[in-house]
Amino acid sequence: MGIQFNDETFHKDYTYRNSPAGIKRFPFPFPEDDYMYSVNIEPHVPGREGSVFEHTFDVDEHYVSEMRDRARVLADDPLRCQSLPHMTLAGWDLLELIMESKARDYPDMFQLTKNGDRWHWVNKPLGIDDTFTFLDETTLPYGPMEYITRQAQGDFTLQDQRDDNLWIEAGMVTSQADWSLDFDIGMSFHEWHAPVPLAGGMGIFDRALKFLLKLQYGAPVRRFNWTMTVDPLLDTSPENYHKWGPSKATLTPDTVGRRQHLRVELQTLYRLPRSNAIVFPIRCYLISFQDLVTVPKWGRRLHRVLQTLPEELAEYKGFARNRQMLTDWLAQYDDGSPTSPGWWAD
Amino acid sequence: MKMTTTKFEPSITTRPVYGILEPQQGSAHLMIADGEGAGAILDLFARAGQQGIDLRPSTHLIYVTAANGTDLSDELSRLGVAKFYHGPTLAAAMSRITKALTDASMGLQIYLAGTESLIGVAQSEAMKAGFPHDGMQTEHRGSLARRVQCVHCKGITENVKTDPYVCSHCGLSLYVRDHYSRRIAAFQGVNIDAEDPGQVPDMVEKFT
Amino acid sequence: MSAGATRFPAIVAEVTEINNLIKTFRFVREDGAEVPPFSGGSHIVVEMDDDGTRRLNPYSLMSDPADTGGYSISVRREDGGRGGSRFMHTRVKPGMTMTISYPVNLFPIDGRAKKHLLLAGGIGITPFMAHMAQLSERNQIFELHYGAASRAVGQFGDRLRKHYGDRIHLYYDDEGTMMDLPSLLRGQPAGTHLYVCGPKGMINAVMKIAREAGWPRGALHSEEFLAPPVGLPFEVELANSGKTVQVGAAQSLLEAIEAAGVNAPYLCRGGACGQCECEVAAVDGEIEHNDHWLTPEEKASNSKIMPCVSRFKGQRLVLNL
Numbered sequence: 001m002g003i004q005f006n007d008e009t010f011h012k013d014y015t016y017r018n019s020p021a022g023i024k025r026f027p028f029p030f031p032e033d034d035y036m037y038s039v040n041i042e043p044h045v046p047g048r049e050g051s052v053f054e055h056t057f058d059v060d061e062h063y064v065s066e067m068r069d070r071a072r073v074l075a076d077d078p079l080r081c082q083s084l085p086h087m088t089l090a091g092w093d094l095l096e097l098i099m100e101s102k103a104r105d106y107p108d109m110f111q112l113t114k115n116g117d118r119w120h121w122v123n124k125p126l127g128i129d130d131t132f133t134f135l136d137e138t139t140l141p142y143g144p145m146e147y148i149t150r151q152a153q154g155d156f157t158l159q160d161q162r163d164d165n166l167w168i169e170a171g172m173v174t175s176q177a178d179w180s181l182d183f184d185i186g187m188s189f190h191e192w193h194a195p196v197p198l199a200g201g202m203g204i205f206d207r208a209l210k211f212l213l214k215l216q217y218g219a220p221v222r223r224f225n226w227t228m229t230v231d232p233l234l235d236t237s238p239e240n241y242h243k244w245g246p247s248k249a250t251l252t253p254d255t256v257g258r259r260q261h262l263r264v265e266l267q268t269l270y271r272l273p274r275s276n277a278i279v280f281p282i283r284c285y286l287i288s289f290q291d292l293v294t295v296p297k298w299g300r301r302l303h304r305v306l307q308t309l310p311e312e313l314a315e316y317k318g319f320a321r322n323r324q325m326l327t328d329w330l331a332q333y334d335d336g337s338p339t340s341p342g343w344w345a346d
Numbered sequence: 347m348k349m350t351t352t353k354f355e356p357s358i359t360t361r362p363v364y365g366i367l368e369p370q371q372g373s374a375h376l377m378i379a380d381g382e383g384a385g386a387i388l389d390l391f392a393r394a395g396q397q398g399i400d401l402r403p404s405t406h407l408i409y410v411t412a413a414n415g416t417d418l419s420d421e422l423s424r425l426g427v428a429k430f431y432h433g434p435t436l437a438a439a440m441s442r443i444t445k446a447l448t449d450a451s452m453g454l455q456i457y458l459a460g461t462e463s464l465i466g467v468a469q470s471e472a473m474k475a476g477f478p479h480d481g482m483q484t485e486h487r488g489s490l491a492r493r494v495q496c497v498h499c500k501g502i503t504e505n506v507k508t509d510p511y512v513c514s515h516c517g518l519s520l521y522v523r524d525h526y527s528r529r530i531a532a533f534q535g536v537n538i539d540a541e542d543p544g545q546v547p548d549m550v551e552k553f554t
Numbered sequence: 555m556s557a558g559a560t561r562f563p564a565i566v567a568e569v570t571e572i573n574n575l576i577k578t579f580r581f582v583r584e585d586g587a588e589v590p591p592f593s594g595g596s597h598i599v600v601e602m603d604d605d606g607t608r609r610l611n612p613y614s615l616m617s618d619p620a621d622t623g624g625y626s627i628s629v630r631r632e633d634g635g636r637g638g639s640r641f642m643h644t645r646v647k648p649g650m651t652m653t654i655s656y657p658v659n660l661f662p663i664d665g666r667a668k669k670h671l672l673l674a675g676g677i678g679i680t681p682f683m684a685h686m687a688q689l690s691e692r693n694q695i696f697e698l699h700y701g702a703a704s705r706a707v708g709q710f711g712d713r714l715r716k717h718y719g720d721r722i723h724l725y726y727d728d729e730g731t732m733m734d735l736p737s738l739l740r741g742q743p744a745g746t747h748l749y750v751c752g753p754k755g756m757i758n759a760v761m762k763i764a765r766e767a768g769w770p771r772g773a774l775h776s777e778e779f780l781a782p783p784v785g786l787p788f789e790v791e792l793a794n795s796g797k798t799v800q801v802g803a804a805q806s807l808l809e810a811i812e813a814a815g816v817n818a819p820y821l822c823r824g825g826a827c828g829q830c831e832c833e834v835a836a837v838d839g840e841i842e843h844n845d846h847w848l849t850p851e852e853k854a855s856n857s858k859i860m861p862c863v864s865r866f867k868g869q870r871l872v873l874n875l
Contacts, residue, residue, distance in 0.1 A: 079500070084666075085666075086665030086666045087665070089665070089692060135691070160665065161662065162662060162664050163772060180497055180534070182500070183495070183497060183525070183527050183530065183534055184527070185529065186527070186528065186529040187360070187527070187528075191360045194358040194360045194524075194525060195358065195523070195525050210828075214821060214827070214829055216559045216560065216656065216658060217559070217560075217590055217592075217656050217657065217658075218559075218560045218590065218656055219559075219560060238497045238498075238534075238536060239497060239498055240498075241497075241498070241536065241537055241540045242498055242518060242537040242540045244540075245537070245540030245541040246540070246541060246542075246543060248541050249541050249542055273590045273591045273592055273593065273657075274591050274592070274593055274619060274620075274688075275593060275665075276593035276595075276596075276659045276662045321541070370768065371765070371766055371767075371768050372767070372768025373740060373767060373768055447744060448744060449744075450743075450744045451740065451741055451742055451743055451744065452739070452742045452743070452744065452746050452748075452767075452768070452769050452770075452773060453739075453740060453767045453768035453769065454744070454768065455768055475744045475745060476666070476667070476668050476744045476745020476746070476773075477744065477745075477770060477773075478770045478771070478772025478773055479772075480770075480771075480772055481770025481771065481772050481773070482770075
């Protein structure tokens with residue numbers, strides 16, 4: 001197999017690491033030296049070889065360990081995966097999308113053989129070899145969404161479309177940036193975004209909704225979002241906030257490089273064919289500050305972004321209390337020289 | 347929609363808004379109210395009377411005493427509706443409400459009046475029975491105490507009057523967000539001293 | 555972003571005459587691959603080259619959404635129309651290659667419903683044929699009430715009856731059987747959603763009776779594709795591209811804009827989806843708003859127009875295109 005999977009943890013001893021190749025392909029999200037909240041949507045088409053855009057669903061060195069972490073979080077709190085009854089068909093749509101994409105993009109690791117409705121699925125990295133009947137829930141060990149998203153990195157939400165709105169009505173959410181699926185499930189597009197503070201009023205969400213309602217089959221789109229996390233913790237859920245919250249207070253100038261991580265979400269959106277639902281995969285990538293500054297352009301730029309970021313956004317993203325410490329630490333890697341446009345490493 | 351009789355602070359999109367009960371056309375009328383909500387029901391019948399509409403023969407009125415003790419059941423019982431029930435608490439009336447909703451046909455008109463807790467819980471139950479949330483008449487009357495779900499232990503605390511408050515289930519100190527779930531019929535409570543354990547601000551009476 | 559849904563070349567595999575007014579067409583991919591599955595209520599846009607006039611007409615898919623072998627549509631001939639249905643009836647033959655789009659759904663079911671009550675009039679039956687295939691595959695409760703002018707015109711009725719049994723209720727004008735809407739809508743259990751597709755008069759009547767019976771708006775769904783109406787020729791100026799375009803009597807404003815080489819957004823081409831909404835920069839005259847999209851206030855303000863179905867009468871119309 002082409003990928004050497006890490007054996008690592010995302011809690012307690014935090015042995016999560018990026019290899020040198022993993023650092024090189026990290027999706028650094030800032031194309032410019034300053035940042036403003038925007039929709040920044042582009043077509044999700046295959047990108048540069050080796051990059052996280054090369055395939056429809058990126059599989060990387062963290063795959064096996066991330067799936068183990070997901071199973072751990074679900075065992076602790078099964079409410080992180082929920083699907084309202086009418087969303088089962090959308091779950092099958094998602095299962096088909098992921099299986100077909102992975103079998104096509106990584107044939108050495110994933111295989112899908114169809115004999116009419118009887119499907120044979122092989123996932124070598126996770127040691128899964130299952131035969132089931134497509135659209136028959138009784139032939140899978142979990143519901144279709146849960147079954148396939150226990151085998152796919154990143155969070156997933158499924159949105160039903162009706163009454164000119166999108167309704168978040170199913171999801172697998174174990175690596176979220178501080179929002180609760182259990183609380184938000186059933187909400188409309190504006191309702192689940194209500195807590196986001198906005199520089200430009202709600203107009204940005206009106207436009208985004210209008211765009212998404214017209215999202216078409218076969219034309220997926222993507223955008224980036226980002227935040228900060230102390231320690232490589234995927235499960236920064238509100239449910240466990242009282243457990244991980246204190247980590248922010250124990251960050252010191254000596255430990256910033258090792259403990260502070262930039263958290264990048266590659267968000268994609270697909271129209272699903274049978275259900276007319278929209279799936280929203282939110283793939284999380286983590287990189288420690290000390291690894292990030294090994295790419296000089298990224299170190300310089302992140303310093304400038306954090307310096308110019310509006311305070312309300314630092315507050316919303318949950319790192320206002322450590323902002324000065326992070327900026328001070330990054331300053332030593334910013335010699336003031338210009339950065340090249342775009343996010344690729346020089 | 348007409349403005350509500352209760353004044354609310356400006357808030358985010360999920361915070362529910364309420365109107366004033368107006369008589370509707372329909373095959374049957376289900377009214378659910380608590381405490382001061384009785385006033386909204388009496389006003390509704392007065393308004394219907396002025397419009398020459400007699401709702402009484404097709405009305406099922408379910409009324410419960412509010413958590414603050416307000417009980418105006420005597421006045422409601424004099425309305426002369428086809429079916430009238432008076433109960434001690436919303437919890438005691440729930441199975442009756444569920445049956446009324448699931449037995450109904452699509453022409454049923456739903457009117458909810460009183461505390462946010464009553465409106466929210468009854469609305470959530472009606473949605474489960476298959477009635478769209480935006481097809482119901484709602485009017486807020488009485489206490490502004492909130493029904494809040496602890497995001498950590500998932501326990502719901504009724505009649506929260508202060509912010510922060512102590513979760514009646516797990517004991518964490520929680521601040522009350524305006525973020526509201528129609529499905530759970532509750533606001534969201536989040537631990538206030540997660541980052542600095544022990545540093546809990548004073549409780550302020552905010553929801554009365 | 556390009557206009558419309560992704561299009562692909564398709565071969566006309568079959569043309570079946572249902573009766574003297576309705577023909578069914580089946581499309582398969584030219585490259586032999588499967589077509590994407592779809593959701594009930596979806597339509598495709600069929601592109602026609604009508605002697606130099608390019609027409610893109612939306613038609614509801616009536617085939618089983620799970621059938622990835624091809625797509626089927628039915629077209630009713632409208633002799634008083636602009637020519638699209640006539641083209642389909644007289645010019646389209648098996649073996650021909652045409653361009654069709656991926657499916658787009660503007661008439662989905664509400665999956666939360668405990669029961670689906672489907673009301674069809676005439677050719678409005680087609681989206682429900684796809685809906686019923688999907689609903690029955692997912693073991694959902696549904697009931698169809700289908701009215702047509704006569705048994706001869708409503709031939710789909712017998713076929714559906716055979717397949718779905720007593721869930722299908724048929725009504726024929728010439729036999730004097732009529733839907734008793736007030737009593738039908740009175741007894742529907744909590745959680746029922748109602749869907750209606752058919753002529754404008756039928757949709758309006760159903761909606762009126764349902765509202766009088768106390769049905770909440772959120773449980774009522776309708777689809778009416780508008781054929782762009784024929785009208786008087788007019789002229790339009792496109793401010794951004796600096797072009798002046800003549801719109802012919804049997805041509806829609808959108809078709810005229812496209813024929814002039816201007817890439818305008820669109821999706822349904824039937825006044826329903828809102829994608830082609832266009833700002834009016836200047837107007838001296840009367841816009842004939844024929845769409846279901848703009849609010850009455852927007853229509854009255856004459857600040858926006860839906861070029862797929864709306865027309866203009868007057869001195870001057872300038873669009874931001």
